[in-house]
Amino acid sequence: MAFVPPVRHLLRAKDLADRRYADAIAVDDLARVAGLSRAHFSREFRRAFGESPHAYLLTRRLERAAALLRTTDRTVAEICFAVGLASVGSFTSSFTRAFGLSPTRYRAAFPPARAHAFVPACVWRAYGRPQHSTNGEDGGPAPA
Amino acid sequence: MIRIATAQIWVHDQEEALAFYTQKLGFEVRADVTLPELGDFRWLTVGPPGQEDVSVVLMAIPGPPVMDAETAEQVRTLMGKGFAGTVFLTTDDCRASYEELRARGVEFTETPEERPYGIDAGFRDPSGNTFRLTQLAEELVSA
Numbered sequence: 001m002a003f004v005p006p007v008r009h010l011l012r013a014k015d016l017a018d019r020r021y022a023d024a025i026a027v028d029d030l031a032r033v034a035g036l037s038r039a040h041f042s043r044e045f046r047r048a049f050g051e052s053p054h055a056y057l058l059t060r061r062l063e064r065a066a067a068l069l070r071t072t073d074r075t076v077a078e079i080c081f082a083v084g085l086a087s088v089g090s091f092t093s094s095f096t097r098a099f100g101l102s103p104t105r106y107r108a109a110f111p112p113a114r115a116h117a118f119v120p121a122c123v124w125r126a127y128g129r130p131q132h133s134t135n136g137e138d139g140g141p142a143p144a
Numbered sequence: 145m146i147r148i149a150t151a152q153i154w155v156h157d158q159e160e161a162l163a164f165y166t167q168k169l170g171f172e173v174r175a176d177v178t179l180p181e182l183g184d185f186r187w188l189t190v191g192p193p194g195q196e197d198v199s200v201v202l203m204a205i206p207g208p209p210v211m212d213a214e215t216a217e218q219v220r221t222l223m224g225k226g227f228a229g230t231v232f233l234t235t236d237d238c239r240a241s242y243e244e245l246r247a248r249g250v251e252f253t254e255t256p257e258e259r260p261y262g263i264d265a266g267f268r269d270p271s272g273n274t275f276r277l278t279q280l281a282e283e284l285v286s287a
Contacts, residue, residue: 018193019170064172072176082173117175119187126210127182 009034010048013041017057021064022084027053061085062098069107071116076103150189152201153229154219156271158188161202164270165190168248174199192233200231223272230274238263238279245277 013030020029030053031041045053061083068079080091096102101109155161165171171190178186185206191199205216205223222228235241238256242265246252254266256279264278 022166068173068176072173073178074176113175114177114179117177117187117189119177119179119182119185123185123187124182127179127185127206129209131209 006044007048009036010041010045013045013053014049014056017053017060020084021057021060022082024084024086025057027057030057058094059098062095065091065095065103066099066106069103070110071113073113079103148198150199150201151231152203153231153269153273154205154223154271155202155269155273156205156220156223158186158202158204160270162188162190165200165202168245168250169269170245170248171200226268226272226274228271228273230276233275233277235277235279238265238277241277241279 013034016025016030016033027042028038030045031038034041034045036044042053045056049056051059065079065083065085068074068082069076072079074082076092077088080086080088085091092103095106099106162173162176166173170193172193174189174191176186176188178184186204188202189199190202205211205219207213207216211219219228242252242256245267250267252265252267253274254264256263256265260281261284262279262281264276267275267277269275
């Protein structure tokens with residue numbers, strides 16, 4: 001069997017953070033994928049990637065949360081849960097520390113999500129058309 | 145230059161589709177905007193991480209006046225039969241992607257098999273839309 005460099009196991013853990021940030025995963029899960037004890041894993045991860053696995057997982061989640069704040073109109077709480085965090089309070093403080101603005105103010109600093117969403121003209125035409133109501137004025141049958 | 149930006153597929157239920165596309169397929173939400181002035185029309189798009197300029201709209205089947213009830217029923221029927229649309233995905237390792245998606249609960253209709261063009265597998269989303277997951281043969285990738 002080919003020799004697998006030890007850092008490959010750390011990368012596997014990092015990939016798991018990128019892929020599964022939306023689930024309630026934690027550093028223990030990353031350590032398990034790498035096949036290392038938690039303390040050893042944290043040390044090795046930091047040596048390989050320059051930051052702790054906890055910091056990596058958290059900033060991955062915060063990056064996704066920032067994107068959702070810019071591109072969706074979901075509430076801050078919904079976004080917090082959508083990126084795998086369980087406490088809105090800690091999410092808000094982590095986010096504020098990372099971006100210098102609270103989630104709400106961060107969102108307000110960008111154009112509203114609908115400006116990004118490019119809801120196309122065909123949708124506006126089709127969905128903006130009111131339901132026709134016939135009151136006899138166009139010669140159609142009047143409602144009973 | 146003309147490029148494909150977004151393609152649409154019908155879904156039975158947007159919440160169910162969202163959970164499937166993000167949690168099982170591993171796509172990212174690109175836009176999720178509800179417009180009250182369009183009768184709460186929800187523009188919901190997802191796409192694969194790393195391919196930022198392509199997305200899929202997960203479109204709910206509308207009622208009147210956008211679509212009459214009979215047509216909506218026809219679309220629902222076609223979707224349930226698996227004839228409403230197909231998304232063709234590529235991957236650099238079909239068997240690995242198959243194992244990964246299966247572990248996350250994606251139900252495959254076809255396991256990975258060698259084809260003249262590479263290796264591919266097939267699955268469906270909860271609405272019945274068809275997906276193919278293809279690892280192109282090396283001579284096709286470099287072509």
